[in-house]
Structures are given as structure tokens and as C-alpha cells.
Amino acid sequence: MNKVKSRYIANITQGDIFNIVQYINDITDDKDTRSSFFTKIIVSGYDASKVGDFPMDIYCTDSHGNSSNIVKSILHVKEKKAEAPTTAPMLLIAGNGGSATDSEHIDGELM
Numbered sequence: 001m002n003k004v005k006s007r008y009i010a011n012i013t014q015g016d017i018f019n020i021v022q023y024i025n026d027i028t029d030d031k032d033t034r035s036s037f038f039t040k041i042i043v044s045g046y047d048a049s050k051v052g053d054f055p056m057d058i059y060c061t062d063s064h065g066n067s068s069n070i071v072k073s074i075l076h077v078k079e080k081k082a083e084a085p086t087t088a089p090m091l092l093i094a095g096n097g098g099s100a101t102d103s104e105h106i107d108g109e110l111m
């Protein structure tokens with residue numbers, strides 16, 4: 001039987017992709033290699049698009065269909081900070097020292 005050991009709490013920002021592999025301390029089995037399990041880890045019970053604490057069940061299966069122990073963990077999803085507002089680009093015209101924005105662009109000519 002394979003055994004999964006994991007850290008208890010994982011933290012991500014709202015909307016981020018949750019990569020369980022970075023939170024797994026170890027996976028052991030008497031037949032399969034450790035690296036083969038990292039594509040077979042199953043995580044259930046969370047929604048990374050919502051803020052909050054989500055209980056998760058983490059386990060994996062080996063090449064013979066045996067399931068590991070279920071590790072209970074929590075995913076803490078923190079609120080994504082609002083992005084700073086952006087300003088419109090500014091076009092500088094060489095030679096006249098002036099500038100133009102989209103609002104000054106009329107019929108293909110800069111006024």
C-alpha cells in the first residue's frame with residue numbers, strides 16, 4: 001500500500017492554479033516509483049476561484065489500482081488584491097515637442 005504525507009495547510013491567492021505537488025512531502029510504495037505518483041495525486045473539495053478555507057482530501061493510486069491513505073488538509077484561498085487602474089497610452093511625436101492621445105486623432109491626422 002502506498003502512503004502520502006502532506007503539509008496540513010496550503011495557501012494560494014484567489015484565482016491561482018493550485019499545484020498540490022509543491023505541498024507533498026513524500027509518497028512511498030513497495031512497487032511503484034515515487035516520481036510515478038506525482039501524476040496520480042487526487043485532490044477533492046476545493047474551489048480556487050472563491051475566498052475561504054476549503055477542507056481537502058488528498059490521495060493517490062498505484063499501478064495496481066490500490067489507493068493510498070487519505071490525507072485531510074485545508075486550502076486557504078486569500079482574496080486577490082485589486083489591480084491598480086491603468087492610464088491610456090501617450091503618443092509622443094518627434095520634432096514638435098507635443099503629444100497626442102486617441103481623443104485628438106481625427107481622420108488619420110494628428111491635430
